[in-house]
Amino acid sequence: MLHSSIDRAAHATPPVLTRRIRGLSDRAIAWIFVAPSIVLLLAINIFPLIWTVRLSFTNFRVNRPNEAVQFVGLRNYLNILSDKDIWLTMQATAHFLIWTIVLQVLIGFALAYLINKKFRGNDLWTTIIVLPMMLSPAVVGNFWTFLYQPQIGLFNYAVGFLTGADPSSFSMIGDTTLAPWAIIIVDTWMWTPFVMLICLAGLRSIPSSIYEAAECDRASSWRQFWTITIPMVLPFLMLAILFRGIENFKMFDLVVQLTGGGPGSITELTSINLKREAFEKWRTGYASAYAVILFVTVFGLASIYVKALNKVKQR
Amino acid sequence: MSSYSVTEPSARQKWFAGTLVVLYAVITILPLLWIIGTGFKSPSDAIAYPPKTFFEPTLEGYVNLFTTRTRVTEEQLKEMGEPKTWYERLVRKDGLIIAGPSRFPERFYNSVIIGFGSTVLCIVLGTAAAYAFSRFKVPLKDDLLFFILSTRMMPPIAVAIPIFLMFRSLGLNDTHAGMILLYTAVNLSLSVWLLKGFIDEIPIEYEEAALIDGYTRFQAFYKVVLPQAATGIASTAIFCLIFAWNEYAFAVLLTSGTAQTAPPFIPTIIGVGGQDWPAVAAGATLFLVPVMVFTILLRKHLLRGITFGAVRK
Numbered sequence: 001m002l003h004s005s006i007d008r009a010a011h012a013t014p015p016v017l018t019r020r021i022r023g024l025s026d027r028a029i030a031w032i033f034v035a036p037s038i039v040l041l042l043a044i045n046i047f048p049l050i051w052t053v054r055l056s057f058t059n060f061r062v063n064r065p066n067e068a069v070q071f072v073g074l075r076n077y078l079n080i081l082s083d084k085d086i087w088l089t090m091q092a093t094a095h096f097l098i099w100t101i102v103l104q105v106l107i108g109f110a111l112a113y114l115i116n117k118k119f120r121g122n123d124l125w126t127t128i129i130v131l132p133m134m135l136s137p138a139v140v141g142n143f144w145t146f147l148y149q150p151q152i153g154l155f156n157y158a159v160g161f162l163t164g165a166d167p168s169s170f171s172m173i174g175d176t177t178l179a180p181w182a183i184i185i186v187d188t189w190m191w192t193p194f195v196m197l198i199c200l201a202g203l204r205s206i207p208s209s210i211y212e213a214a215e216c217d218r219a220s221s222w223r224q225f226w227t228i229t230i231p232m233v234l235p236f237l238m239l240a241i242l243f244r245g246i247e248n249f250k251m252f253d254l255v256v257q258l259t260g261g262g263p264g265s266i267t268e269l270t271s272i273n274l275k276r277e278a279f280e281k282w283r284t285g286y287a288s289a290y291a292v293i294l295f296v297t298v299f300g301l302a303s304i305y306v307k308a309l310n311k312v313k314q315r
Numbered sequence: 316m317s318s319y320s321v322t323e324p325s326a327r328q329k330w331f332a333g334t335l336v337v338l339y340a341v342i343t344i345l346p347l348l349w350i351i352g353t354g355f356k357s358p359s360d361a362i363a364y365p366p367k368t369f370f371e372p373t374l375e376g377y378v379n380l381f382t383t384r385t386r387v388t389e390e391q392l393k394e395m396g397e398p399k400t401w402y403e404r405l406v407r408k409d410g411l412i413i414a415g416p417s418r419f420p421e422r423f424y425n426s427v428i429i430g431f432g433s434t435v436l437c438i439v440l441g442t443a444a445a446y447a448f449s450r451f452k453v454p455l456k457d458d459l460l461f462f463i464l465s466t467r468m469m470p471p472i473a474v475a476i477p478i479f480l481m482f483r484s485l486g487l488n489d490t491h492a493g494m495i496l497l498y499t500a501v502n503l504s505l506s507v508w509l510l511k512g513f514i515d516e517i518p519i520e521y522e523e524a525a526l527i528d529g530y531t532r533f534q535a536f537y538k539v540v541l542p543q544a545a546t547g548i549a550s551t552a553i554f555c556l557i558f559a560w561n562e563y564a565f566a567v568l569l570t571s572g573t574a575q576t577a578p579p580f581i582p583t584i585i586g587v588g589g590q591d592w593p594a595v596a597a598g599a600t601l602f603l604v605p606v607m608v609f610t611i612l613l614r615k616h617l618l619r620g621i622t623f624g625a626v627r628k
């Protein structure tokens with residue numbers, strides 16, 4: 001024990017002496033250290049949020065600064081909730097959210113399970129698989145429109161090569177039935193490694209002694225998988241779903257670059273729709289109410305989910 | 316020394332798992348290799364059918380990325396005489412001349428300034444706050460920590476409206492200072508949570524020993540905690556840098572000229588009749604490769620960074 005003498009000295013010293021006050025008290029230092037961060041967050045996160053809430057009750061428009069701002073009560077909120085188009089974007093978002101999570105969980109878990117077999121070079125391949133996740137979604141998304149081009153695009157060529165279909169016969173981002181899948185494919189390509197990494201951490205946290213005990217009890221490997229592996233990884237998996245859920249609910253950059261919400265408004269997710277209302281139609285008050293609704297939705301869903309997650313953890 | 320373990324996968328299992336993972340890795344890396352490859356293609360090779368895997372590499376994409384060009388007539392071209400540099404020769408082939416530099420270097424420079432500026436600020440503020448949260452009794456500590464985390468749940472577009480108004484009235488729209496402050500606020504939650512995790516792991520006894528030796532709190536923080544947390548601070552810094560580097564939503568809404576970063580700019584590179592894909596790919600390559608290198612350096616801390624320290628491995 002290298003530090004044992006220091007430790008002993010530290011423990012032997014009365015706490016009063018340890019907290020020897022020279023200059024500032026601990027309490028003052030704590031505040032000096034925390035305050036700048038809190039001030040910055042208040043100025044750039046909370047103040048704007050309060051402002052958004054206030055604007056949401058008005059008919060303010062940024063592009064008409066001279067017009068009198070009127071207080072309209074809950075009218076913006078009622079308009080949004082009764083707007084059919086907004087429910088369509090909510091549906092598009094739900095479709096995107098559900099399928100990306102399903103695919104990423106299935107592929108991510110499968111990959112983690114395979115990597116955990118500890119074949120030679122698994123570290124190297126894991127690092128390669130992780131690369132897309134760290135890159136700029138806007139820049140990569142933009143390049144995917146090139147890969148998705150009919151005929152000359154690599155994606156269409158590969159699909160044609162594998163299925164025998166004519167690569168110029170379909171357009172992933174121009175077709176109303178294919179476009180929702182075009183964004184799901186790219187998001188899955190980018191973010192599967194995220195789920196994979198978390199699952200891998202979960203798999204590696206399972207002590208091998210549990211499997212050894214199961215082996216002694218002659219449990220089949222199928223049974224071991226369902227009664228040991230899955231329940232032990234579940235809390236990790238749920239955490240991964242939480243992160244992906246929040247991120248994809250906010251999804252903007254990747255999809256804006258890929259489809260821009262099109263064709264029509266088939267892939268217009270809520271963030272893209274919101275951007276259109278706020279920065280193209282300049283209906284600031286209306287868009288603020290929209291933003292508040294989205295924020296409350298994410299926050300509410302996330303809180304419920306975290307409660308469920310904690311229950312699973314406790315079991 | 317052969318010991319049999321029931322939990323060790325058999326050689327056949329390993330081989331099978333390895334094959335599938337390698338197959339997935341090759342497919343997943345293909346689009347990235349395609350970006351890098353397209354950057355070295357000529358415009359006609361880039362849009363060839365079937366897509367060309369092997370081609371004669373050219374720097375045309377990079378030249379187009381860094382320059383703007385104009386078309387001139389045959390006579391004018393003859394009058395100008397022989398091209399002086401290799402890049403001019405490359406451009407003249409298509410009957411064009413170089414008119415001047417492009418906007419790309421400025422945008423790239425903006426990304427560097429805003430990325431590093433916000434990272435430094437984020438680390439300074441984050442380390443201080445994380446140290447306080449880790450070592451002192453801060454009133455309402457859990458609420459404050461949760462508050463810091465919850466700022467991440469907001470869709471960027473939702474806060475963009477008032478930030479746009481606020482920045483406009485303060486004259487911060489489209490400025491480096493404004494973007495640095497904004498990205499610092501966005502990444503601060505990440506840096507506080509990650510750094511708190513790293514500082515929590517440093518035994519408190521070290522500082523107590525230092526305090527007994529007559530160090531003040533500040534000195535103990537400086538001379539004991541900071542060196543111990545150096546690895547954690549470095550990896551947190553890289554995460555902040557990558558996130559600021561990749562950010563698009565705020566950049567596209569709040570910057571248009573002087574402070575515009577590369578992500579909103581690269582997709583707008585156009586050539587004659589549509590996007591100039593080799594130039595776009597060249598820009599993307601220059602923009603993405605540094606991140607790839609950092610990712611490889613970070614691989615040990617990756618999980619911790621992307622999960623806000625929720626999973627530490």
